[in-house]
Amino acid sequence: MPPLPDTPDLLLAGGDVLLHDGKWRVERADVTVREGRIQAVGRTDGRADREATRVSIRDCSGCLIMPGLIQAHVHLCQTLFRGLADDLRLEDWLVRRIWPLEAAHTEETVYWSALLGAAELLLGGTTAILDMETVRHTGAAFQALEGIGIRATVGKCLMDAHPEGAPLELAESTDNALAEAEALAKRWHNGAGSRLRVCFAPRFVPSCSGPLLRAASELAERFDAQLHTHAAETIVERETVLRTTGLEEIAYLDSVGIAGPRAALAHCVWVDVHETARLARQGTTVVHCPSSNLKLASGVAKVPELLAAGCRVALGADGAPCNNRLDAFAEMRLAALIQKPRLGADALPAGRVLELATLGGARALGLETEIGSIAPGKRADLVVLDLREPHLHPAGGDPVSLVVYAACASDVRDVFVDGRPVVLGHELLTAPIEEIVREADRAAAELHDAAQLA
Amino acid sequence: MPPLPDTPDLLLAGGDVLLHDGKWRVERADVTVREGRIQAVGRTDGRADREATRVSIRDCSGCLIMPGLIQAHVHLCQTLFRGLADDLRLEDWLVRRIWPLEAAHTEETVYWSALLGAAELLLGGTTAILDMETVRHTGAAFQALEGIGIRATVGKCLMDAHPEGAPLELAESTDNALAEAEALAKRWHNGAGSRLRVCFAPRFVPSCSGPLLRAASELAERFDAQLHTHAAETIVERETVLRTTGLEEIAYLDSVGIAGPRAALAHCVWVDVHETARLARQGTTVVHCPSSNLKLASGVAKVPELLAAGCRVALGADGAPCNNRLDAFAEMRLAALIQKPRLGADALPAGRVLELATLGGARALGLETEIGSIAPGKRADLVVLDLREPHLHPAGGDPVSLVVYAACASDVRDVFVDGRPVVLGHELLTAPIEEIVREADRAAAELHDAAQLA
Numbered sequence: 001m002p003p004l005p006d007t008p009d010l011l012l013a014g015g016d017v018l019l020h021d022g023k024w025r026v027e028r029a030d031v032t033v034r035e036g037r038i039q040a041v042g043r044t045d046g047r048a049d050r051e052a053t054r055v056s057i058r059d060c061s062g063c064l065i066m067p068g069l070i071q072a073h074v075h076l077c078q079t080l081f082r083g084l085a086d087d088l089r090l091e092d093w094l095v096r097r098i099w100p101l102e103a104a105h106t107e108e109t110v111y112w113s114a115l116l117g118a119a120e121l122l123l124g125g126t127t128a129i130l131d132m133e134t135v136r137h138t139g140a141a142f143q144a145l146e147g148i149g150i151r152a153t154v155g156k157c158l159m160d161a162h163p164e165g166a167p168l169e170l171a172e173s174t175d176n177a178l179a180e181a182e183a184l185a186k187r188w189h190n191g192a193g194s195r196l197r198v199c200f201a202p203r204f205v206p207s208c209s210g211p212l213l214r215a216a217s218e219l220a221e222r223f224d225a226q227l228h229t230h231a232a233e234t235i236v237e238r239e240t241v242l243r244t245t246g247l248e249e250i251a252y253l254d255s256v257g258i259a260g261p262r263a264a265l266a267h268c269v270w271v272d273v274h275e276t277a278r279l280a281r282q283g284t285t286v287v288h289c290p291s292s293n294l295k296l297a298s299g300v301a302k303v304p305e306l307l308a309a310g311c312r313v314a315l316g317a318d319g320a321p322c323n324n325r326l327d328a329f330a331e332m333r334l335a336a337l338i339q340k341p342r343l344g345a346d347a348l349p350a351g352r353v354l355e356l357a358t359l360g361g362a363r364a365l366g367l368e369t370e371i372g373s374i375a376p377g378k379r380a381d382l383v384v385l386d387l388r389e390p391h392l393h394p395a396g397g398d399p400v401s402l403v404v405y406a407a408c409a410s411d412v413r414d415v416f417v418d419g420r421p422v423v424l425g426h427e428l429l430t431a432p433i434e435e436i437v438r439e440a441d442r443a444a445a446e447l448h449d450a451a452q453l454a
Numbered sequence: 455m456p457p458l459p460d461t462p463d464l465l466l467a468g469g470d471v472l473l474h475d476g477k478w479r480v481e482r483a484d485v486t487v488r489e490g491r492i493q494a495v496g497r498t499d500g501r502a503d504r505e506a507t508r509v510s511i512r513d514c515s516g517c518l519i520m521p522g523l524i525q526a527h528v529h530l531c532q533t534l535f536r537g538l539a540d541d542l543r544l545e546d547w548l549v550r551r552i553w554p555l556e557a558a559h560t561e562e563t564v565y566w567s568a569l570l571g572a573a574e575l576l577l578g579g580t581t582a583i584l585d586m587e588t589v590r591h592t593g594a595a596f597q598a599l600e601g602i603g604i605r606a607t608v609g610k611c612l613m614d615a616h617p618e619g620a621p622l623e624l625a626e627s628t629d630n631a632l633a634e635a636e637a638l639a640k641r642w643h644n645g646a647g648s649r650l651r652v653c654f655a656p657r658f659v660p661s662c663s664g665p666l667l668r669a670a671s672e673l674a675e676r677f678d679a680q681l682h683t684h685a686a687e688t689i690v691e692r693e694t695v696l697r698t699t700g701l702e703e704i705a706y707l708d709s710v711g712i713a714g715p716r717a718a719l720a721h722c723v724w725v726d727v728h729e730t731a732r733l734a735r736q737g738t739t740v741v742h743c744p745s746s747n748l749k750l751a752s753g754v755a756k757v758p759e760l761l762a763a764g765c766r767v768a769l770g771a772d773g774a775p776c777n778n779r780l781d782a783f784a785e786m787r788l789a790a791l792i793q794k795p796r797l798g799a800d801a802l803p804a805g806r807v808l809e810l811a812t813l814g815g816a817r818a819l820g821l822e823t824e825i826g827s828i829a830p831g832k833r834a835d836l837v838v839l840d841l842r843e844p845h846l847h848p849a850g851g852d853p854v855s856l857v858v859y860a861a862c863a864s865d866v867r868d869v870f871v872d873g874r875p876v877v878l879g880h881e882l883l884t885a886p887i888e889e890i891v892r893e894a895d896r897a898a899a900e901l902h903d904a905a906q907l908a
Contacts, residue, residue, distance in 0.1 A: 083851025086859060087790075087803035120844040294791035295859075297799040324859040325845055334788070336541075337748035345751040349541040390574040391779055391863075393891050394898030397537025405540060405749075405778040409845075410864030437847050444848030 008032035008039050008055055010419055015060030015384065016399065017041055018067070020359065020373045024351050024400045031065055033380040036193070036418035040376055058424075060384050063413060064399055067373050068127025068151075068381035069328035070361025073228075073266040073287040073316030076141055076154075077102065077110055077134040079117035080444040082320035084453070090234060090296050095167075097453065098321065102134040103169040104450040109443040110137040114144035116440040117326055119428055122150055124409030126328045127381040127417050130228055130264055130287070130316070130365055132157055132201045135170050135177075142188045142196060149422040149430040151381060153365050154188070155201025155228050156181050158212055165206025165240075174212045178219070185223045195418060197225060197365075202258070204230040205241045205249060210256055217257025226262050226366050229253070232275070233267035234298050250275035250284075259284050264364040266316065267292075268306070269299040276302075280310035285364040288356065290334040291325070292318035300338050303356075304348050314364035315357045327409045332357050336404055350404035380419035385411050462486035462493050462509055464873055469514030469838065470853065471495055472521070474813065474827045478805050478854045485519055487834040490647070490872035494830055512878075514838050517867060518853055521827050522581025522605075522835035523782035524815025527682075527720040527741040527770030530595055530608075531556065531564055531588045533571035534898040536774035538907070544688060544750050549621075550908050552775065556588040557623040558904040563897040564591040568598035570894040571780055573882055576604055578863030580782045581835040581871050584682055584718055584741070584770070584819055586611055586655045589624045589631075596642045596650060603876040603884040605835060607819050608642070609655025609682050610635050612666055619660025619694075628666045632673070639677045649872060651679060651819075656712070658684040659695045659703060664710055671711025680820050681712050685719035688752050692724045704729035704738075713738050718818040720770065721746075722760070723753040730756075734764035739818040742810065744788040745779070746772035754792050757810075758802050768818035769811045781863045786811050790858055804858035834873035839865050 010033035017029045019041065032039040078098065085097035105113075110133065121129060128151035133141050138156035145152045158181060161171030172180075181200055189198040200216040200223075202208040220227045232238055232249050241249040250271055253259055259282040268286040271279065279286060288301050306313055315335060317326045332353050339347040362372025370379050385407060387395065392406055415423035422430045464487035471483045473495065486493040532552065539551035559567075564587065575583060582605035587595050592610035599606045612635060615625030626634075635654055643652040654670040654677075656662040662670075674681045686692055686703050695703040704725055707713055713736040722740040725733065733740060742755050760767055769789060771780045786807050793801040816826025825835050839861060841849065846860055869877035876884045 080848055082848060082860065083855050086852065086855040087800050089799045093799065116844055116847060123844065291791060294794050295799065297794040297797075297801075299795050324855070325862075327845070327862075330787075333784075334791075337745065337788075338792070340748050340751040341753050343751075345543045345547065345749065346541050347751075388891070390570055390577065390887065390891055390894075391781070393570060393894050394534055394536060395895045396899060396902075398540065401537050401540040401778070406536065408779075408781075408862060408864060410862060433844065437842070437844055440844075440847050441849045445850060448850075 008034045010380070011044065011055055011057045012060045012065055012382065012384065013057055015063045015065040017065045017374060018399060024354065026399050031374065031382065033419040036380055036420070038374060038376050038378050038380050041374060058414065062387055064385040064387060064403070065374065066383050066385060066403065067358045068371065068383050068415065068417065069125050069357050070128045070314065070365065070372065071121065071126050071316045071328055072130040072264050072285065072314035072361045072364035073289055073318055074117065074129050074131050074326060075319035076114040076117040076131050077105060078113070078319030078321050079326070080109060080113040080440060080447055082324050084448065085321040090298070093296060093322070099167040099170060100451040100453060101447060103167070104447050105134055105137060107137045107140040109447050110134065111140040111144045112436070112440045112443040114141040115148060115431060115436045117320065118145055118148045118150045119431060119433055119436050120326045122148065122415055122422050123412065123426070123428055124327050124329065125383040125412040125415060127151055127383065127415060128361065128365060128371060129153070130199060130226065131155070132228055135159060135172060138184055139187070146192050146196060147431060149417050149420060151195050151371070151417055153197040153199045153226055155199035156184055158200070158202040158216060159207040160209050160212045165204060174209055177212060178215050182219060185219065185225065189223050189225060193418060198223065199226040199228045201228040204237065205245070205252060206237065213256035213258055220262050226264060227258050228264050229258060229266070231265040231268055232270040235270050238270045248275055250278050254278060254282065262366065264314065266318070267298065267301065269293055269301045276306055276309045276311065279306070283312060285312040285314055287314045287316045287364060288335060289316045289318040290331060290338055292322040295322050303335065304339055304343055307352065312360060312363050313356050314360040328357055329407055329409050332404045350401045353404050354400055380416055382416040383412055384414035386413040462488045464834070465498065465509055465511045466514045466519055466836065466838065467511055469517040469519040471519045471828060472853060478808065480853050485828065485836065487873040490834055490874070492828060492830050492832050492834050495828060512868065516841055518839040518841060518857070519828065520837050520839060520857065521812045522825065522837050522869065522871065523579050523811050524582045524768065524819065524826065525575065525580050525770045525782055526584040526718050526739065526768035526815045526818035527743055527772055528571065528583050528585050528780060529773035530568040530571040530585050531559060532567070532773030532775050533780070534563060534567040534894060534901055536778050538902070539775040544752070547750060547776070553621040553624060554905040554907060555901060557621065558901050559588055559591060561591045561594045563901050564588070565594040565598045566890070566894045566897040568595040569602060569885060569890045571774065572599055572602045572604045573885060573887055573890050574780045576602065576869050576876050577866065577880070577882055578781050578783065579837040579866040579869060581605055581837065581869060582815065582819060582825060583607070584653060584680065585609070586682055589613060589626060592638055593641065600646050600650060601885060603871050603874060605649050605825070605871055607651040607653045607680055609653035610638055612654070612656040612670060613661040614663050614666045619658065628663055631666060632669050636673060639673065639679065643677050643679060647872060652677065653680040653682045655682040658691065659699070659706060660691065667710035667712055674716050681717040683712060683719060685722055686724040687721035689724050702729055704732050708732060708736065716820065718768065720772070721752065721755065723747055723755045730760055730763045730765060733760070737766060739766040739768055739814070741768045741770045741818060742789060743770045743772040744785060744792055746776040749776050757789065758793055758797055761806065766814060766817050767810050768814040782811055783861055783863050786858045804855045807858050808854055834870055836870045837866055838868035840867040
């Protein structure tokens with residue numbers, strides 16, 4: 001007997017569902033999913049659904065069903081560098097560790113680095129990312145992400161040997177960099193049912209010529225793709241850009257077309273009120289990376305001020321060597337906490353932070369109509385949080401506070417992307433975790449040897 | 455056949471052991487435990503041990519064996535208040551939430567609050583605490599902690615109605631407060647094989663008369679017990695103490711005998727260089743609570759400067775409503791991260807932070823010869839960290855960085871206190887976790903109703 005046209009493929013039954021309509025609210029409801037999208041949220045009478053043989057029913061009683069978390073600035077190619085660059089000043093961090101390690105990457109090490117990072121992300125409830133890879137082998141990252149099932153917008157890192165910001169062994173000619181980026185876009189953009197997308201990702205202003213930046217912006221228009229770069233991470237970067245371009249950094253990026261809803265700028269710790277107003281006016285997304293900004297001693301981005309000015313803000317863990325987790329719960333909690341000594345305990349409350357990690361991330365990816373909240377018609381990127389552990393009790397308080405201040409990545413029980421189960425019962429279904437960990441260990445050791453770190 | 459005199463009770467076999475001799479180092483070794491103490495660390499030939507029937511052997515291959523973590527400032531009586539006081543300014547936090555909730559506590563709610571907190575602490579690798587309860591029902595907390603098996607030094611909160619710092623419904627007469635504290639000491643100090651100890655715990659200077667503080671200091675001497683209070687948490691507190699006593703806070707505490715190796719002062723965010731020098735000279739412990747200091751907007755304690763001056767420093771999560779976790783891993787990571795924007799990425803490196811959470815905590819409890827590191831003769835308070843999860847890979851980096859920056863409470867596999875297994879395979883053995891969670895939920899709801907929160 002064929003299923004009824006309305007029969008869902010998946011029914012998440014009996015949980016508390018975290019909904020957003022202007023503000024967060026929770027409803028005890030069932031969520032039905034059909035062909036990868038949320039079909040309905042409400043009480044299913046359930047009889048017809050439960051009798052249809054092709055419906056997969058998942059009991060979510062005692063759980064919170066929340067939108068998949070979105071991290072709009074990660075470097076999966078750096079996952080293998082975790083623990084190799086701790087407590088180092090930024091210059092040493094980049095020059096003595098990150099550049100040599102990225103230069104030593106092979107297709108194989110990029111592949112395992114992406115898989116290790118994606119496994120951690122999915123197990124911790126992150127369903128979508130904006131990822132900047134290294135200069136070479138970005139195709140291997142796409143292959144890894146195609147299999148493991150995360151939603152990913154991925155860019156090859158663009159650097160064309162500007163003297164102050166790109167090491168010789170990583171910089172390319174402008175033409176070669178653009179040609180490879182375009183080839184990647186033709187191969188991967190809107191691949192895997194549009195789960196995989198390409199972005200154009202100049203590393204940061206000091207690594208890139210003006211022509212490279214402008215061409216990246218044009219490619220993004222042509223492919224209807226996002227732009228992804230770093231901006232205003234440190235005071236030194238800000239001063240370098242001012243000195244070499246004659247413009248403040250955000251104004252310069254704007255002048256070369258890296259601005260507007262297509263553009264996601266990681267960090268923006270060092271922007272003044274005029275640049276903040278410009279970011280807001282253009283609809284550019286700022287991707288706040290609190291752990292990274294603290295660990296590399298960059299500073300604290302003025303997120304409440306950015307939001308008050310009308311800026312779009314998302315969250316990200318950045319790369320493993322400057323965090324060292326890829327944990328959206330850790331970033332949310334820290335984002336809320338670090339503003340308070342400066343602005344008071346009511347600064348950046350939990351609900352606002354959770355918006356950054358969901359709706360804000362969706363906007364950063366240009367996917368705000370597709371993901372970022374639980375609503376009929378949106379893609380079914382969903383996280384089921386198990387509320388059994390003692391650190392989530394007593395029950396009955398504000399579930400948003402629970403998610404932001406108390407919950408951990410390890411509380412994530414199930415994860416769905418496009419309605420497909422990628423994690424069930426804390427187990428990754430889409431890739432062999434033991435092999436990933438073993439091969440990542442081996443690849444990291446090879447990389448470490450090849451990089452000949454000082 | 456009786457066991458040989460040297461036969462251990464417990465053998466942790468095949469793990470990497472985190473040792474401290476001036477600095478941290480790791481050795482692949484077995485740890486043997488006899489009569490609650492570490493007997494040896496090294497390669498056991500193992501045959502005799504393994505054949506002895508009374509030896510319990512625990513395979514720790516693929517794991518890191520580390521000292522149990524110590525939190526030297528918690529309020530277990532507040533665990534039931536988790537999620538009831540978020541994003542509130544300190545005055546509202548205390549007056550509208552914490553005072554009324556503490557005043558509503560019954561013997562039963564104190565009991566479940568302590569059990570819920572201790573369960574979370576043990577499951578997350580915290581083996582020892584310095585705990586400040588509320589004014590009443592501290593005996594119920596001791597009963598809870600006796601059963602669940604954590605090492606705890608617990609103090610009834612002392613407040614005698616000083617006009618600026620104690621609400622009427624919680625303040626006692628000086629004599630009543632002291633009499634109850636003394637009775638608790640007689641009943642519980644060095645109970646449960648000396649696992650339970652009493653401390654004398656004036657809440658903070660504005661809550662206490664001079665005679666109360668001096669008498670607390672005398673009781674601590676008489677019982678050979680610790681003193682535990684809050685100090686210099688906020689700028690308002692600092693100014694209040696200066697105005698009402700005519701002395702700076704640390705000097706005033708010193709003048710009433712709350713100083714020296716017996717004394718653990720939570721927070722010390724607002725101490726100047728003279729007070730820092732005084733803390734160092736006296737050997738007083740500062741208990742750094744980074745999450746709490748951020749969440750309540752108190753500020754950032756200058757821990758690197760305190761350490762450079764020679765101060766003793768420990769770590770603590772404070773209470774659930776100002777954190778909202780009781781997670782030593784979260785505190786370690788945050789303690790390391792928050793100093794760096796101010797002082798550089800090499801400020802307070804991972805190894806120093808792990809010392810605060812182990813050796814520093816042991817000193818705060820006055821137990822530095824007994825706990826805080828893995829060494830023959832010390833009590834066997836041990837944590838086995840499972841290194842399988844992807845966020846702890848690649849393997850082969852610095853294990854101390856791994857513990858501080860990457861590991862989570864959920865990576866704790868086994869926990870031993872006095873050599874007794876309290877957690878094995880992520881399961882709490884010493885108390886029924888489902889009952890604790892259910893009863894804590896129920897108790898919290900009762901408390902919430904009784905407190906009639908505005």
